[in-house]
Amino acid sequence: MRSVTFPGGIHPDYEKEPVASRTIRESTVPERIVIQMTQHVGAPCRPLVKKGDKVKMGQLVGEAAGFVSAPVHSSVSGRVISVDRAPHPLGMELPSIIVEPDGEDEREFMEPIENPLDEDPKILKERVKDAGLVGMGGAAFPTHVKLSPPPDKPIDTVLFNGTECEPYLTADDRVMREMPNRVLKGMQIAAYILGLREGVVCIETNKPEAIEAISKECESFPGFRVQPLEVKYPQGGEKQLIQAVFGREVPAGGLPMDCGVMVFNVNTCGAICDAVYEGRPLITRITTVTGHGVQTPANLRVRLGTSISHLLDQCGGFSREPGKVILGGPMMGVAIHDLSVPVLKSVGGVLVQPRDEVLDQGYGPCIRCGNCVRACPMRLIPNELGNYAEKRLWEEAEDRDLMDCMECGCCTYVCPAFRPLIHFIRTARAKVHEKRSKK
Amino acid sequence: MSEKTTEKTTGVAIDDPGRAEEGVVRSGENAKRESVSDEKASEEKVRAKKVRQEKVGEDKESKISVAEAPPLLVSSTSPHVHGTETVPKIMWTVFVCLLPATAVGVYRFGMDAAVVLATCVGSAIIFEAVIQRLFKKEVTVSDGSAALTGLLLGLNLPAGCPIYVCLVGSLVAVGIAKAVFGGLGHNPFNPAITARVFLLISFPVALTTWPLTNQQVREGGPPVQYFGSRTTWKDSGGRVLKQDSANAEKIDVVTGATPLPAVKNDYKKGSLSHINYMDLFLGNQPGCIGEISALALLLGGLVLLLMGYITWHIPLAYLFTVALIASVTHMIDPGRYAGPLFHWFTGGLMIGAFFMATDYVTSPVYPKGKLLFGLGLGLLTMLIRLWGGYPEGVSFSILLMNAATPLIDRFTRPKKYGLKRWAGAQQGGN
Numbered sequence: 001m002r003s004v005t006f007p008g009g010i011h012p013d014y015e016k017e018p019v020a021s022r023t024i025r026e027s028t029v030p031e032r033i034v035i036q037m038t039q040h041v042g043a044p045c046r047p048l049v050k051k052g053d054k055v056k057m058g059q060l061v062g063e064a065a066g067f068v069s070a071p072v073h074s075s076v077s078g079r080v081i082s083v084d085r086a087p088h089p090l091g092m093e094l095p096s097i098i099v100e101p102d103g104e105d106e107r108e109f110m111e112p113i114e115n116p117l118d119e120d121p122k123i124l125k126e127r128v129k130d131a132g133l134v135g136m137g138g139a140a141f142p143t144h145v146k147l148s149p150p151p152d153k154p155i156d157t158v159l160f161n162g163t164e165c166e167p168y169l170t171a172d173d174r175v176m177r178e179m180p181n182r183v184l185k186g187m188q189i190a191a192y193i194l195g196l197r198e199g200v201v202c203i204e205t206n207k208p209e210a211i212e213a214i215s216k217e218c219e220s221f222p223g224f225r226v227q228p229l230e231v232k233y234p235q236g237g238e239k240q241l242i243q244a245v246f247g248r249e250v251p252a253g254g255l256p257m258d259c260g261v262m263v264f265n266v267n268t269c270g271a272i273c274d275a276v277y278e279g280r281p282l283i284t285r286i287t288t289v290t291g292h293g294v295q296t297p298a299n300l301r302v303r304l305g306t307s308i309s310h311l312l313d314q315c316g317g318f319s320r321e322p323g324k325v326i327l328g329g330p331m332m333g334v335a336i337h338d339l340s341v342p343v344l345k346s347v348g349g350v351l352v353q354p355r356d357e358v359l360d361q362g363y364g365p366c367i368r369c370g371n372c373v374r375a376c377p378m379r380l381i382p383n384e385l386g387n388y389a390e391k392r393l394w395e396e397a398e399d400r401d402l403m404d405c406m407e408c409g410c411c412t413y414v415c416p417a418f419r420p421l422i423h424f425i426r427t428a429r430a431k432v433h434e435k436r437s438k439k
Numbered sequence: 440m441s442e443k444t445t446e447k448t449t450g451v452a453i454d455d456p457g458r459a460e461e462g463v464v465r466s467g468e469n470a471k472r473e474s475v476s477d478e479k480a481s482e483e484k485v486r487a488k489k490v491r492q493e494k495v496g497e498d499k500e501s502k503i504s505v506a507e508a509p510p511l512l513v514s515s516t517s518p519h520v521h522g523t524e525t526v527p528k529i530m531w532t533v534f535v536c537l538l539p540a541t542a543v544g545v546y547r548f549g550m551d552a553a554v555v556l557a558t559c560v561g562s563a564i565i566f567e568a569v570i571q572r573l574f575k576k577e578v579t580v581s582d583g584s585a586a587l588t589g590l591l592l593g594l595n596l597p598a599g600c601p602i603y604v605c606l607v608g609s610l611v612a613v614g615i616a617k618a619v620f621g622g623l624g625h626n627p628f629n630p631a632i633t634a635r636v637f638l639l640i641s642f643p644v645a646l647t648t649w650p651l652t653n654q655q656v657r658e659g660g661p662p663v664q665y666f667g668s669r670t671t672w673k674d675s676g677g678r679v680l681k682q683d684s685a686n687a688e689k690i691d692v693v694t695g696a697t698p699l700p701a702v703k704n705d706y707k708k709g710s711l712s713h714i715n716y717m718d719l720f721l722g723n724q725p726g727c728i729g730e731i732s733a734l735a736l737l738l739g740g741l742v743l744l745l746m747g748y749i750t751w752h753i754p755l756a757y758l759f760t761v762a763l764i765a766s767v768t769h770m771i772d773p774g775r776y777a778g779p780l781f782h783w784f785t786g787g788l789m790i791g792a793f794f795m796a797t798d799y800v801t802s803p804v805y806p807k808g809k810l811l812f813g814l815g816l817g818l819l820t821m822l823i824r825l826w827g828g829y830p831e832g833v834s835f836s837i838l839l840m841n842a843a844t845p846l847i848d849r850f851t852r853p854k855k856y857g858l859k860r861w862a863g864a865q866q867g868g869n
Contacts, residue, residue: 013520254857325512330517331517333517333519334517351519365623368802379854409517413520416526416528
């Protein structure tokens with residue numbers, strides 16, 4: 001089948017090997033699990049346990065505070081040693097529940113649903129919500145919210161995002177290769193909740209094994225098909241994916257549902273399957289530990305709340321002096337400074353850059369080469385946005401569609417003057433948000 | 440335990456108590472960092488590597504701790520990787536792409552050309568360094584931008600141009616056209632062209648004294664009809680001599696008119712009928728050092744296009760517009776107006792279209808704007824060439840269009856994603 005793509009974007013070094021060909025292995029249980037109350041977009045959870053409480057694996061420990069929120073569960077059985085603030089990948093200390101595992105793994109899962117496709121979609125949606133599912137591609141948007149489009153926005157197509165366009169990461173790839181049945185079962189449920197019987201699995205052509213595995217599995221899931229995509233970053237962005245597959249553009253300021261499409265990550269689909277067929281809440285995820293600074297890169301099935309340092313230890317630790325430890329991929333990931341932060345629902349990768357690979361380059365003035373304009377998948381003008389933001393002209397930047405930026409980082413990647421355009425743009429966006437919230 | 444605490448204060452504190460204790464045990468081993476990282480088992484290797492590589496005073500040498508010290512990590516905003524493009528790479532690539540034209544210039548005009556080029560490049564670099572030093576700015580001459588400006592200026596001067604003229608040109612290019620406006624990226628006008636036009640107005644004789652190419656001199660000058668009576672033989676003092684056996688020894692330089700004014704002013708003498716296009720294409724014509732060979736310039740320009748350093752928009756729009764106007768006028772009066780090929784291969788059109796008009800800083804950024812820019816250049820150039828007071832209009836038209844660049848940019852910004860309509864589109868959110 002012909003592979004498709006979107007205009008703009010970049011071709012970074014993907015560096016998916018050698019970790020792409022390593023099977024997922026089970027991570028060991030650390031001595032302490034830190035369950036953050038903020039693991040999703042939306043209101044933080046309210047802790048339901050207190051110090052000294054016994055918790056079971058899968059037990060609800062933080063309840064959702066509002067519709068756009070997702071509950072959190074304990075990933076181990078054990079004793080709560082404190083309910084306090086702990087380091088969060090975002091850089092601050094946020095409320096969390098710290099559990100000392102007892103090694104028993106005593107379970108408290110929900111009731112499995114045997115034949116979900118005979119159930120009322122509402123029950124399934126409720127299950128997705130109770131399981132605490134969020135978008136596991138990195139955005140961490142609560143899944144049940146996406147499964148509840150307003151009635152005036154009919155959904156006619158579901159896309160399943162297996163593009164994994166971020167360099168280095170292979171968590172989606174591995175899941176598609178090793179558990180195609182689980183992934184497709186989850187997709188079927190997601191489509192069913194939206195009232196559909198079919199779906200399109202989008203995979204970039206640099207993952208031929210995944211394409212093969214899913215295509216084969218699709219034979220037993222009528223209505224589902226694989227759409228190969230040309231390799232390009234940021235193809236996994238919802239708007240770019242929709243543009244690549246259908247040639248449709250999501251209206252400016254709108255959401256994918258505004259053009260009748262909904263997009264789910266393949267790992268999220270795997271988790272939907274677990275939640276429905278096994279009653280298992282979201283307490284583990286597949287995370288890639290990779291980069292040239294790691295001794296033996298690996299794909300690990302990790303209990304949420306495991307510290308990053310524990311993951312690194314299991315991969316043989318650092319191979320060279322580390323420079324950056326990044327949660328997520330190199331294009332949009334967050335560089336952390338504290339290795340005690342826990343794995344969250346959205347952390348699909350831990351990337352270690354050795355010190356000698358860390359960019360330490362001053363930046364020069366814009367020479368107007370236009371590389372950023374050609375690379376911008378949103379057809380914005382990063383050069384001018386950067387200049388305005390650098391001069392603190394927030395309103396001028398806002399007038400030039402600043403808020404349409406999705407911070408994919410293409411402009412910064414291609415800038416020959418090493419201008420930190422995304423940094424400028426983020427700063428300006430924060431200022432605009434500040435101004436808007438004052439009104 | 441004291442070692443432990445010092446490590447903690449310098450590093451970023453992490454980790455669970457269990458591992459911290461382990462670390463203390465290890466610190467007691469007094470192992471040297473190097474030997475540990477090389478020889479011990481992998482788990483210990485991890486710990487060794489995790490030790491922050493901090494300088495320890497000599498007195499503390501024996502106390503180097505292989506303790507549980509976390510690495511000092513760099514934290515910055517994404518993206519964490521960068522492409523291979525850099526400003527120096529772009530500048531030096533353009534520089535290299537100009538070398539074929541440079542080589543043709545030196546081949547055609549000899550040492551006189553080499554001296555002009557070397558003076559311009561060298562002085563541009565030195566002036567930029569001095570100016571940046573004077574203004575207490577970072578000296579950035581290694582980025583190649585000053586060298587490129589110098590080379591472009593040299594290529595736009597006639598061979599044998601006096602050295603002091605070259606120096607004034609460099610100073611104007613680097614100092615006035617560029618540094619005054621804030622340096623790289625801030626100059627509204629192309630520095631090399633600004634300098635050239637400055638020199639053309641200030642030193643009109645020096646800038647319009649066109650030596651014939653070596654080949655033309657060997658062949659006894661170009662056809663008289665073609666160049667009219669303008670071919671002159673001068674001695675080293677610049678005095679005009681008659682070409683006869685008595686003066687043969689004294690002749691130092693032979694100058695003539697470039698094809699453009701010859702055709703423009705002397706068309707009645709039938710100069711149009713003597714055009715040898717192959718001579719023009721290969722650079723056997725008087726003119727600026729770098730502009731004479733369309734072949735060499737096309738070669739360099741093509742490389743830039745293929746490498747993606749310039750886009751096709753400006754050169755193509757420029758060349759197309761020139762060809763269009765030349766064709767129409769040529770059809771109206773073939774005896775008076777030369778055809779498109781003549782206009783393409785003479786004057787500074789090729790070097791202008793591929794190397795000067797495409798200068799990032801002074802040309803529009805967006806594709807539509809580039810097309811408009813090229814169109815404007817073509818119109819202005821032909822207006823000046825056919826009916827203006829000067830025989831050549833590439834420099835003036837580029838400067839004029841440079842002035843229009845901010846305006847063009849403003850009206851040709853791309854439409855952002857999500858404004859295109861498709862069948863069945865629903866109204867977007869907020």
